[in-house]
Amino acid sequence: MQISFTDQMGRQVVCPKRPLRIISLVPSQTELLVDLGLEEYIVGVTKFCIHPKHLRMSKKVVGGTKKISLAKIEAIKPDIILCNKEENTKEIVESLEKLYPVHVSDINDLEDSLELIMQYGTIFNKLFSATKIVSTIRNEANSFKDFIKDKHTKKVAYLIWKDPYMAAGQGTFINHMLTLNKYENVFKSDLRYPEATLEEIKELNPDLLLLSSEPFPFKREHIGEIKKIMPSTTIELVDGEYFSWYGSRLLDAFIYFKSLHY
Numbered sequence: 001m002q003i004s005f006t007d008q009m010g011r012q013v014v015c016p017k018r019p020l021r022i023i024s025l026v027p028s029q030t031e032l033l034v035d036l037g038l039e040e041y042i043v044g045v046t047k048f049c050i051h052p053k054h055l056r057m058s059k060k061v062v063g064g065t066k067k068i069s070l071a072k073i074e075a076i077k078p079d080i081i082l083c084n085k086e087e088n089t090k091e092i093v094e095s096l097e098k099l100y101p102v103h104v105s106d107i108n109d110l111e112d113s114l115e116l117i118m119q120y121g122t123i124f125n126k127l128f129s130a131t132k133i134v135s136t137i138r139n140e141a142n143s144f145k146d147f148i149k150d151k152h153t154k155k156v157a158y159l160i161w162k163d164p165y166m167a168a169g170q171g172t173f174i175n176h177m178l179t180l181n182k183y184e185n186v187f188k189s190d191l192r193y194p195e196a197t198l199e200e201i202k203e204l205n206p207d208l209l210l211l212s213s214e215p216f217p218f219k220r221e222h223i224g225e226i227k228k229i230m231p232s233t234t235i236e237l238v239d240g241e242y243f244s245w246y247g248s249r250l251l252d253a254f255i256y257f258k259s260l261h262y
Contacts, residue, residue, distance in 0.1 A: 019079035032247030113246040144254035156183035198229040212240035
């Protein structure tokens with residue numbers, strides 16, 4: 001049975017039949033598929049699809065998020081390939097859509113995330129599971145809003161990379177999650193991931209500097225390095241997956257966020 005749908009980029013996608021062989025090129029979306037009950041239908045993933053941990057042992061790894069092997073993809077004959085506007089390149093999407101139905105997500109805020117979950121529920125006939133996940137996330141988000149409403153706003157810089165230092169800027173999903181935490185991002189330009197020296201970050205005068213666990217794996221030793229330049233700034237390590245993964249990882253994100261506001 002042919003099915004058609006519109007993805008989050010407004011692209012019309014047609015599948016000759018209900019897709020049962022899925023390749024996911026986005027780690028957070030791979031985890032979402034598993035939580036929707038679709039693990040048996042996943043035939044290909046990226047080397048960065050680390051949740052659940054066993055998945056890369058049982059599924060074909062077809063590359064990364066920015067570089068893929070078309071030969072490996074062709075060998076496993078997918079019915080559909082799942083991509084993301086930011087995590088995958090335009091060139092990857094354009095090359096794949098010539099051969100396969102390709103769904104592209106575009107996530108900027110929590111509502112986009114919930115919309116994606118429901119889209120997958122519809123496409124893959126998992127509406128009950130999708131609705132349950134969305135309902136739970138909404139309840140957790142509402143509980144967190146009540147928890148956070150009387151907290152003071154803090155000026156924050158959120159670093160995702162080192163050498164050079166890079167921060168999450170405006171218009172990113174990370175920035176949206178910072179806002180939900182009543183963290184005011186000190187980076188105000190239109191750049192999504194601005195570069196900055198520690199001296200420049202110090203000039204922005206953040207109350208709090210958050211060091212993400214991904215994509216650069218900041219560790220405790222990096223706090224000492226930064227403290228030499230920013231001795232009076234509070235610096236904390238945070239789990240980047242809860243700020244940047246927009247699938248079912250959100251089920252636990254707001255519980256984690258509460259732990260940050262002691």
